[in-house]
Amino acid sequence: MKAADLRVTLCGTELDNPVIPASGTFGFGYEMSEIYDINVLGSIALKGTTKDARFGNPTPRIAECREGMINSVGLQNPGVEEVIKTELPRLRNVFRKKAIANISGFSIDEYAYCSSLFDREDSIGWLEINISCPNVHDGGMSFGVSESSAAEVTKAVKAVTSKPVFIKLSPNVTDIVSIAKACEAAGADGISLINTLLGMRIDLKTGKPVIANKMGGFSGRAIKPVAIRMVYQVYEAVKIPIIGMGGIATAEDVIEMMMAGATAVQVGAENLVNPYACPEIIADLPRVMKKYCITKLSDITGRAH
Amino acid sequence: MKEVNLKISENKPLTENVYKMTLDGDVSEIKKSGQFINIKIDGLFLRRPISVYDKENGKVTVIYKVVGEGTEKMSEMTAGKELNVLTGLGNGFDTSVSGSNPVVIGGGVGIPPMYLLAKELKAEGKQVTAILGFNRKSEIFAQAEFEKICDKVIVTTADGSFGIKGFVTDALDFEYTYTYCCGPLPMLKAVYEKTVTSGQYSFEERMGCGFGACMGCSCKTKYGNKRICKDGPVLVKEEIIW
Structure with missing residues (x-):
């Protein structure tokens, strides 16, 4: 049997493997190079970036859940100009591959503005447009809950960049398929899904929500079946590639997500529990591929259909 | 940061709900007092961050209070069990700026x-006074250990059942060159307001990762946004915004 081939192609660019740390669970990447060589990763989805600097929501903004967690960070970031001036050069020092810029906004213009700035950066290979952040009122998710606004954001971003544009969708909608189709029709080059599920926990001692902002985004191993189902549904409906995410923690999960329809896979909450999750998954993929008689990983995308 | 497997050599109650756990193994990554370790506990998703009480060659000791599901499970663990632990997290205390007579307040x-901090300060030849605040006599722990290493130890209890009646600030009637403090937020603020010296204050916040990746535990400071887990948990007095 030939050596395992982990390579996948995402909108014309080849990745050494499909494993990518998800936005918001890996900062701007460079700090993790203190503990391992981050060049083993397929790529990195950078921390969500907005036009202006944001502190985010009040604390506490983290809550433990069974096989998962809730976060209500609320898009803390130093603003797009500072990200490009300070964070990207630091990442370039330690990461030779192209990264994925993750962009959020409070208006169509903000999405377009941030996208136009990232468009000029050679170290950015793809734009991931987050229209699904559940933690910011009137920001992000309000664009992701209707076909027309999702399409409008897609068009505005596509107009200002020549880089491939992935639209990151929310699972907190009635029909994710129609929104994915609207993004594709508006020119999106790919779809990322799923963002977190809106959740809440209540502290029995105080009788009040644990999270200061009351609600937050639920992620972690527990949400994998929801993510697999949605990637499967969207794969049936669109022709553009999908980056699948939601509860990915093992090499088996990566293969399952690809069989559902993903071309590449992001690992989110698991990074926060195990900072070595991504390199461990990459190292384990050949073993699991062999077990299921897979020689070329890219062959299995959509196999479940 | 370093991920290691540490073996419990001792886990015993000090008071009704405060426990002392000693873990054996590679603790080389723990460089300073004020740092913390982040412990993976079977059946729970997030790790549990616990501050370092003492560290010797191949051995780290933590003292923790049972306040929820994680610490409850920890209290039931027995010697011999191995735990997956992230070590050497947080910035820790800077002892170089303490002057000759620092006070450590917990x-x-x-x-x-504050125990490992007091040990470090003593090793540097400083005169160390410790103020330890409790609610009541039955909750007192580690007093004898502090007395072995500090020049003076003052205990306060809120109900007056032992030592000085009142709060740690009621014991601050002597000369000192620098303040180190860790405790509940109202206490940190009271010490901040009462002390005339500069100082370092260790903060607590609910964390996601414990190593700076998720921005779950951020706070605002005069020097910009900081992550309690990575840029803290120790903040200098001059940067704190209440």
Whole structure:
């Protein structure tokens, strides 16, 4: 049997493997190079970036859940100009591959503005447009809950960049398929899904929500079946590639997500529990591929259909 | 940061709900007092961050209070069990700026990190006074250990059942060159307001990762946004915004 081939192609660019740390669970990447060589990763989805600097929501903004967690960070970031001036050069020092810029906004213009700035950066290979952040009122998710606004954001971003544009969708909608189709029709080059599920926990001692902002985004191993189902549904409906995410923690999960329809896979909450999750998954993929008689990983995308 | 497997050599109650756990193994990554370790506990998703009480070659000791599901499970663990632990997290205390007569102030489960700090300050030849604040006599722990290493130890209890009646600030009637403090937020603020010297204050926040990746535990400071887990937990007096 030939050596395992982990390579996948995402909108014309080849990745050494499909494993990518998800936005918001890996900062701007460079700090993790203190503990391992981050060049083993397929790529990195950078921390969500907005036009202006944001502190985010009040604390506490983290809550433990069974096989998962809730976060209500609320898009803390130093603003797009500072990200490009300070964070990207630091990442370039330690990461030779192209990264994925993750962009959020409070208006169509903000999405377009941030996208136009990232468009000029050679170290950015793809734009991931987050229209699904559940933690910011009137920001992000309000664009992701209707076909027309999702399409409008897609068009505005596509107009200002020549880089491939992935639209990151929310699972907190009635029909994710129609929104994915609207993004594709508006020119999106790919779809990322799923963002977190809106959740809440209540502290029995105080009788009040644990999270200061009351609600937050639920992620972690527990949400994998929801993510697999949605990637499967969207794969049936669109022709553009999908980056699948939601509860990915093992090499088996990566293969399952690809069989559902993903071309590449992001690992989110698991990074926060195990900072070595991504390199461990990459190292384990050949073993699991062999077990299921897979020689070329890219062959299995959509196999479940 | 370093991920290691540490073996419990001792886990025993000090009071009704405060426990002392000693873990054996590679603790080389723990460089300073005020740092913390992040413990993976079977059946729970997120790790549990616990401050370091003491560290010797191949051995780290933590003192923790049972306050929820994680610490409850920890209290039931027995010697011999191996735990997956992220070590050497947080910035820790800077002892170089303490002057000759620093005071270390701890309240409740804010006391543990002050022990290794006091040891470091003593090793540097400084005169160390410790103020340990509790609610009542039955909750006192680690007093004898502090007395072995500090020049003076003052205990306060809120109900007056032992030592000085009142709060740690009621014991601050002497000369000192620098303040180190860890405890509940109202205590930190009271010490901040009462002390005339500069100082370092160790903060607590609910964390996601414990190593700076998720921005779950951020706070605002005069020097910009900081992550309690990575840029803290120790903040200098001059940067704190209440």
